[in-house]
Amino acid sequence: MTDATPDPYATPLVFGQRMQILRQRRGMARVVLAGLVGKSPSWLKRVENGQLQNPGLEMILRIAEALRVSDLAELTGRSSMQVDFFTGPGHPRLAAVRDAVNRFPISSDQPAPSAGHIRARLGHAWSDRHSAPNHREVVGALHPGIIGDAQLAVWQAESGAERRATQAALSEVYSLSQFFLAYQPEPALLWRVAERGIVAAQESEDPHTIGVAAWLTAQAHRDSGPSHFDAADAVTVSPLRHLEPLLPDADDDVRAITGALQFEAGYTAARRGDAGAAWRYWDQAEKTAKAPPADYFHPVTSFSHAVMGAHAVTVAVELRSGTESVRQAARAEATAIPSRPRRARHRIEQARGYQLDGQPEAALATLDQAYEAAPETIRYNGYARRIVLEETEAALPDRRRRASELAAKIGLLTA
Incomplete structure (x- = not known):
């Protein structure tokens, strides 16, 4: 007899059981996962209990993204579906x-x-x-x-x-x-x-150095899943308390890392589904971005006035608002971002917004633009890989062909 969480890979568990175990290991409530994939908690409960048949590939991919499952086989139990999403x-x-x-x-x-x-x-x-x-x-x-x-x-x-x-x-x-x-x-x-x-x-x-290290560590915590969101907040808020009093006399680099940390706090809030806090932090970061010269660009975080539009797209996407994502994508000018990898990342976020809004053709076209900007960004990005794989199963032949061509370019079919 043991109270340990069972290993979902030790016995041939069905899809619903695997999803439940992986969700609980992430510390994610059923209502949260249901909201992330656009379903009701009762639907999710019935899938977990085996009362409903396994969902289709599109929904499986959305569940995998929400749970940050790196290998699709971990969720399905099928070795034939071994696809790494969040590990390139x-x-x-x-x-x-x-x-x-x-x-x-x-x-x-x-x-x-x-x-x-x-x-x-x-x-x-x-x-x-x-x-x-x-x-x-x-x-x-x-x-x-x-x-x-x-x-x-x-x-x-x-x-x-x-x-x-x-x-x-x-x-x-x-x-x-x-x-x-x-x-x-x-x-x-x-x-x-x-x-x-x-x-x-x-x-x-050094205040700037401390801020940069905290900015990256907060991302590492957040990407580890919902059970690490509190740690992400802690490593963000503490340096902000140290940096914000310095702003009146600070140089542009200290202002920039402060703004970058303000946005990171908003990013984590958006992952939680807290729209009020997410947009409040985004507003603070935008005000901070206006202090340096218009052409200023922080070399580590890419923080700048130009990147705030890209950040707005990310907040809307993480809040699962397709309409708002597309609205923000239309306002954000990707060509104003001088960094090729950051511009490609922005294109991927735009593609996520189009996918949420039911515009898969626009999503694929935007991923093509991401590939042109920086192939190594899209190749290692789990969200892009999920969209491409999903569209290789599209009903329309032209869309399947386009997605398959992109899958081959980014190495998804041989990864």
Whole structure:
């Protein structure tokens, strides 16, 4: 006799039982999941109890998205449906990045570069990432060398001021690492990097560095599911309390990371279904975005006046409002976003809005635009993969063909 939650994969459980176990493991109430997939709680209960037949592929995909199920086989129990949504394929440079993170130099015959030198290299790395369609390839090629140098610089720092400066640079290197590791099949490595980034940021005592590390860690918590939303809020609200009093005399970078954190709080609220809090935080972030010059663009978070339209689309999509998503998508000008990967991410959010609004043709066309902006963004994005797979089963032959062509381009059929 045990009180442990049963393993949904140890015995051949039916779909409804698997869905119930996965929902409970996520800490998600039945009424919440029902709302996310557009069904009533009573319908969901009957599916879980086996009183209704398994839903069709479209609904299975929506349930998988809502539960953040990475592999469809976990939900269906069918190995023939092994499709990873929220974990993309391992990048060819993943092993080298992993080795660089795991290696921790504490001595060297060579003097370490200065914090200023590392920051200059980081500036080039962020610029290259934003301008490249294959941004993971770019970051993966640069990362091993820069992380080793940053770790060594911290070790060789001789004064308190030098140590704080090198810790700030190292924390930003870990931030760059997280952009490479996101949605790859190395969750433990991603968390290790996030935690190291937080520790280095705290050691730096730099408000901007602390904000950046918190911004990325909040995303990691939120993407872990509803049971981690409180942790996401905690890691967002605490640095906001530290940063907001500094705003009257702050530089543009501190204002930007404050605005980025304000939006992250709204993003988590939208995931919860709290529309009032989500839009309230978005309003705060928009006001913060107006303080820097019109052409300002934060290199890590992409926070800017231009990106607020994209953020509005995300809030509407997470609140499952198709009509509002499309309205916000029409207002947001994607071409104003200078970053190719961020522009592609915005296109994916627009596609989610079109899908919610019952416009699958527009969704596929927008995903094509995302692919043109940055193929490596759509290739690793679970929402895009779900929409494409769903449309390969469309009733209309032309739509099936278009979705199948896109599935082949992003590597979904061979992942």
